[in-house]
Amino acid sequence: MEKKAFPLFRNHVAQVFPFPEEGRIVEENPVCFCWIPMEGAHTYTVSVSSDSGEVIREKTDVHYLVAQLPGPGNYTWNVYAEGVQRGEVSFSLAQHAVNIPRVTAQELYEGVPGVHPRHLFFAEDIPQLLRTKKPQIEVLRRNIRQAYEDGLPSMPMYHRDPNAMDFRTYFGRFRDYIDKNLVACALGFALLNDEQAGHFAKEVLLTVCDWNPCGPCSLNGPWPDEVGLSLARCLPSVYDLLYPLLNENEQLFVARTIMQYAQQCFDRLKKCDFCQNPGHSHAGRLPAYLGEAVLVLKDSGVLSNEKALTWLSYALEIYGGIFPYFGTPDGGWAEGPFYGSSYTKWYLPFFSAVERFGGTRFLNRPFYQKAAKFFIHFADPDYEIHPFGDGYWCHPEDAEWPGFFAQDPLRVYAERCGSESVKRIANSRPLPEQYLLHLLDVFLPAGESLQYSLCEEIDNTAVFPDAGFVSMHTDRENLQNDVAVLARASKFGSDSHRHADQGSFAIFYKGVALITPSGYFGRGFGTAHHLGWLKQTVAHNSILVDGVGQEADSLNSRGEILSVTDDGITKKAVLDLTPAYSKLVCWHRTIELREKTVTVSDEILSGHDVRITYPLHTLSEPSVEGGQVSICRKGVRMTVMPDSSLKLRNISDRFGVDLNEGIPEKLHVQMPPQWHIYYESAPASRHTFTVTFIID
Numbered sequence: 001m002e003k004k005a006f007p008l009f010r011n012h013v014a015q016v017f018p019f020p021e022e023g024r025i026v027e028e029n030p031v032c033f034c035w036i037p038m039e040g041a042h043t044y045t046v047s048v049s050s051d052s053g054e055v056i057r058e059k060t061d062v063h064y065l066v067a068q069l070p071g072p073g074n075y076t077w078n079v080y081a082e083g084v085q086r087g088e089v090s091f092s093l094a095q096h097a098v099n100i101p102r103v104t105a106q107e108l109y110e111g112v113p114g115v116h117p118r119h120l121f122f123a124e125d126i127p128q129l130l131r132t133k134k135p136q137i138e139v140l141r142r143n144i145r146q147a148y149e150d151g152l153p154s155m156p157m158y159h160r161d162p163n164a165m166d167f168r169t170y171f172g173r174f175r176d177y178i179d180k181n182l183v184a185c186a187l188g189f190a191l192l193n194d195e196q197a198g199h200f201a202k203e204v205l206l207t208v209c210d211w212n213p214c215g216p217c218s219l220n221g222p223w224p225d226e227v228g229l230s231l232a233r234c235l236p237s238v239y240d241l242l243y244p245l246l247n248e249n250e251q252l253f254v255a256r257t258i259m260q261y262a263q264q265c266f267d268r269l270k271k272c273d274f275c276q277n278p279g280h281s282h283a284g285r286l287p288a289y290l291g292e293a294v295l296v297l298k299d300s301g302v303l304s305n306e307k308a309l310t311w312l313s314y315a316l317e318i319y320g321g322i323f324p325y326f327g328t329p330d331g332g333w334a335e336g337p338f339y340g341s342s343y344t345k346w347y348l349p350f351f352s353a354v355e356r357f358g359g360t361r362f363l364n365r366p367f368y369q370k371a372a373k374f375f376i377h378f379a380d381p382d383y384e385i386h387p388f389g390d391g392y393w394c395h396p397e398d399a400e401w402p403g404f405f406a407q408d409p410l411r412v413y414a415e416r417c418g419s420e421s422v423k424r425i426a427n428s429r430p431l432p433e434q435y436l437l438h439l440l441d442v443f444l445p446a447g448e449s450l451q452y453s454l455c456e457e458i459d460n461t462a463v464f465p466d467a468g469f470v471s472m473h474t475d476r477e478n479l480q481n482d483v484a485v486l487a488r489a490s491k492f493g494s495d496s497h498r499h500a501d502q503g504s505f506a507i508f509y510k511g512v513a514l515i516t517p518s519g520y521f522g523r524g525f526g527t528a529h530h531l532g533w534l535k536q537t538v539a540h541n542s543i544l545v546d547g548v549g550q551e552a553d554s555l556n557s558r559g560e561i562l563s564v565t566d567d568g569i570t571k572k573a574v575l576d577l578t579p580a581y582s583k584l585v586c587w588h589r590t591i592e593l594r595e596k597t598v599t600v601s602d603e604i605l606s607g608h609d610v611r612i613t614y615p616l617h618t619l620s621e622p623s624v625e626g627g628q629v630s631i632c633r634k635g636v637r638m639t640v641m642p643d644s645s646l647k648l649r650n651i652s653d654r655f656g657v658d659l660n661e662g663i664p665e666k667l668h669v670q671m672p673p674q675w676h677i678y679y680e681s682a683p684a685s686r687h688t689f690t691v692t693f694i695i696d
Contacts, residue, residue, distance in 0.1 A: 014279030103358030147181035262293035291315035331370025332467025336389025489559030
């Protein structure tokens, strides 16, 4: 019988990454040890040793273990199953590692007080919130006035009426009614004792609870899940805030509705086996909604203690262990800043409640401490676009996806863990005219600041090697004098909201996008244009080999940041993109930034002659003079100067797949035009290119 071998590499895009890997410096204790599951294994044994001998030996029936180490130092760890071992891996626990004790579900549940409001804040917190959040209160009042103008939501009919409002349009408006208006009015009642706002919110609440949670508003039906996600997200907090306005029957009615959505959250997490496959984008927020439901439904009579502790244990296990999957220990969000701007907010109300009821501060974990740095470099609201991933083209007031950049995503992280420069930048950001999406974290009580923060001061150069992003600036804090280059080379592949764009880069001057990604969703995620253009390599500033790019929706499309240096004058990043191309033996890309000049150099080796296509994309029509391409946008001019190895093939304003292909004419969308520049090489087995970008 053939002996089993322990798997060392991921075989599915949603699987966890092994951690800690060889040479890793771990900055939190306890440590979440993760490994690739072995088929057929039901029990794993984890062993951790230091110089003095074995310090941990524990069994588990899942592919991770959260375990407390005795203290800083050097360690090795191994995992055993089915008579074989994975192999020893060396790592160290940093001297400055933050210690984060975990609360049990029983302890947390017992700590939930029998008062309302309790979820976002207590009644005794309100005076302090009103004193410290005066500007935010004024925004909230504007939101409340807007809610009255918008009125009540109508039930979706896209599930059975072909002439009704289509799903994409409906759920965009539904977020206005629920995530924005309902939450704003419920907050207005609780914080400002605004009876009119409270009764309006109550009417909206009971209206949506009248709808069948197993119909088109379901999380798990045959229809898209966005409507159900809004209800699962907002109903627990609104129920808690409006509790005094509800009579006993109404309290029971709303509680049972929340219970239905919580059950759907749990069922969906179990169906995708989230603990083993945490790379499910939408599912990552569901443990928070599940936990919130448990906390607000205590003493409601609709939730048994057994089910409450089961659900709460599951949520705490995820957020205290393998989560966040897309948020990496360096503070980066692998799905890009558009999704990071919202997906790092969904769980904040639950985290705040866990801290107040149980004392565990998930926001002290390394990712959350460092996230503000990522948002400063990749989600600056003064920048025209925000590479990389889906939604890169969106703005705070974007008509297509309002709300994702509507509030500064770094605010909570800056308040809790930010360095002085991070806090200064966060405090300089103006408040929006209205909150468009994320209101549930605006009025959370301030937590205690850390004595030692892992968040560094903001510099001109930042690298996020785990998420796979590089940001290089000439003067990051002075937008009017800043040239910036952003690049991606990541262990995360091209699935979900990520693209087949390893090695791609973007160039900015004064926040103006000069070299950019290209493409849009079209009508929404999954359109022919989205799948056939936006997610493909040809839509990005990478390369095609014999006309073929990297695999889309694949864990094989990988890259690595080899080094990033900054001597104060020249910033340089060296990327290895070899794994993303089966036809190549090697592809290294070096990107240098010096004053107003960006130089991109490539070394490409293959086993036989190949032709390289070198696409570049821009938001303004390029001009060609004397063989040189120039791009002028918003008063900024940049010249593209390739070496003689690359010849200009053509410039086009057409996507390879039309923006509205396959979409009924009545649902066609209009988006700003984009232009595509294509250079090409002669066939060879070795290519060396240098392209210089000079900003006038």
